[in-house]
Amino acid sequence: MGAAPPGWLLDLTRLVSRLGRGALTGVDRVELAWLEHLATGPVPLWGLVRTALGFVLLDGRGAQMVRDCATGIAPLGAADLLGRISRWDQPLRARAESDLRRVALARCMRPLLGRMLSRHLPSGTVYLNVGHADLAQGVMRAVRGIPAAKVVVLVHDTIPLDHPEFSRPGIPAVFARKLAVVAAAADLVIHTTEATRERTERHLAALGRVPPGVVAALGVPVPRPEPDLLPPGLDLTRPYYVTIGTIEPRKNHALLLDVWDKLAARLPASAMPRLFILGHRGWADAALFARLDAAGGLVRTLPDLPDGAVAALLAGAEALLFPSLAEGYGLPPLEAMALNVPVICAALA
Template sequence: MDRVERAYLSHLLTLDTPVYGLAKVAGGYVLLDRDGLSAILDRVDGHAPWGRRDTLARLSRRLDLWQGRAQSDLRRLAIAKAPRIALGWLLRHLPNGLVYLNTGHSALSARVISAVRRRQGRVSVLLHDTIPLDFPQFQRAGTVERFHRMLKLAGNGADLLIYNSAATRAAVERHLTPMGRIPPGVVAHLGLDLSTPRAGDLPEGLPPAQPYFVALGTVEPRKNHALLLDIWQKMPRDGARLLICGARGWRNEETFATLDRMKAEGAAVEEWPGLTDGAVAALLEGARGLVFPSFAEGFGLPLIEAAALGCPIFCCDLPVTREVLGDIPVYLPMDDVYSWVQELENVAETPRAAPDYTPPTWQDHFKTVLKMT
C-alpha cells in the first residue's frame, strides 16, 4: 500500500490541477499544499532528511521515533491545522467540487466524508483487498473489526470505488452486498516502479554460490512460509538455498520456531530482512525462481516485479494471479509438499526460461482512474 500511495502522490504532483493533502496526526488534522506535499515526497524518497520531533510528538506515547518525526514535519509543512472537531473549518481552504482520494485503507471516516460533502466534493476510495474479512485467522487483534467498519463506510459513503483487480472487485462486492450499497466502481491494475538491480547493495554472502530461490514478503501466516519450510526440510541440504527476504511479522510463532531450528541445524535456509529494493532486484535476477505460496493476495506486486525482471515464478493458483499473469507462473497446490519439492529440485538442476512479460504501467492506471473521479 505504501508504494501505491507514493505513486498516487508522485503522479498528482505532476498535474496542473490544484492538489492538497489531508493528513491525520496526533490531536487532529493538517492540510498541505503542493509545496508541502513535494517536501514530504522528498523525505519519503530519501532526498531530504526528516526533521526532529516537536513537543507534541515527544509527548505522544503512541508514536515511535520515526512516526513522531514524520508527524512533526507534517505539522511544520502544513498550511493549516485543526482539531478533529474542526475538520470542516480546515477544509474551507479548498475549492468547492473537490475530489477526495483515499488510497490506503486508512484515515477514512464519517467525519472526513461529511466534511468533503459540505464542500460539494466527491469521494473516491481505492480498495486493495478483503483479506482481513476472508482470512480473519491471520490478522492481528482488532484488524478485522476496523476493516469491516472501513469497508462499510466506503460502501455507504463513496461515490467511486477503485479496484486493483477484477478479483478484488468481486470480493468487495460480495462483502458489500449484505451491507446495503455498492457504489460505482472501476478496475485498474496497479503499475510497477521497477527497481534497478544493484548487486553492489548486496551484503557479504549474497548471492550464494549454490542455486537459490527467493521468498519475498513479511513472514506472516498469510504468506504461507510454513509450506516453504516443510519443502526445504525435504530438499537436499547441499542443494538449492531458500532466501527469505522479509521481516518477521505477527501471529507466526510456530513458523519462527521452525525457522530458528532449521537454521541452527544447518538447513539451506537463510533470512535476509532489510535489503534495499535494488538488492532484492539483483537477487531476483539471478534466482532459479520466486517461491510465493501465499493463501491470498489483492494484487501481488512481488509476483509482477519478479516476472518483469525475468525471474520464473512458483506460486499457488489464485484468481488475481491468473488475471494479471496468466500462464506465466508455475501453479502448484498450497498443500502438496511433494509437488513443490519435485518441481523445485528439477528447476534447481535445469533452470526455467525467463518469462516474457511486460508489466502494467502507472500511466495506464491513472488514465483509467482519473477520468472516472
C-alpha cells in the same frame, strides 16, 4: 467523474505512519505511487494527514516532502516539543509529524477538520483514500463540507472478511466498519482486479449500497538491480530462490520451510539451494518464528533491503516463490516477471 477535478486531496496518513520504519509494504507502495502520479499532474494536489494532535493539511510542497522522506531522498528531521510529548513512545512518528507541522499549509483539531478543508480547498475537490487509514464517518462528513466534493476509495482486497483466519484479532471487525463507510460515502471505488471487484461488491451489496466502481490494475515499474546495495558478505555462489512479503500466516512461509526440510533430507549438502525471505516478521505463531530461527544458513531472512538490493537478488534467483493462501493483487510475481525471473506461485482464483 470523467473530467479532471479542480483539486485532489490525497490521504497520506498511512504513508506518513511508515516513514523511517524500513521497507514499504505493498499498500504503502501503492499510496506512494498515487502521490508521485498526482504530484506531477496538472491538477493541484493537497495531502491530508491525521496526527496525534489532529489533522495537517499539506500543499504540493508538503506532499513532496512526504515523498522525499518515503523514498529516502530526505531524512526525517528532529522531533519538536509537541512531537516529543504527543508521540513520546513513537520517536519516528514524532519526527515525521514534527516535519509535517513545519511545512503545513494548515492544521486543526479533529472536530474542526471540515472548517479547515472548506476554507482551503476548491469546490469539486476529489478526496482519494488509498491506505484506508481515515475511512471514518467524521472524515467523510468533513470532506462533504467542501462544496461538490467527491470521495474515491481504492479497496485493495477483502481478505479480512473472506479469510479472517489470516488477520490479527480484531482486524476483521475494524475492516468491516471501514467498508461500511465506503458503502455509505464513496462516489467511486477503485478495484485492482475483476476478482477483487466481485468480492468487494458482494460485501458492499450486503451493506446496502454498491458505489460505482472501476478496475484499475496496479502499475509494475521495472525495478533496477543494484548489487552494490546487497549486504556485505552475502553468499550467492550457490543457486537460490527468493520469496517476498511480510512473514504472516497467509503468505504461507511454513510451506517453504517444509520444502527445504524435505530437500535437505534428499540432497547432499553441496547441492542444497538457499532460500532468501525478503520481508519483516509480522504476526504469526511462535512456532513459525522458531523454525526460522533454527533454519540455519540455507534459509535467511533479510528485512529492510532497499529496492535496488531486492531487485538484484531477484534478478539472480532461480525463481520467485509465492505460495500465498490469499492475495489481493500480488505485486512480487509481476515484478519478477518484469525481470524475466520464473515464478512459482499458488493458483489463486
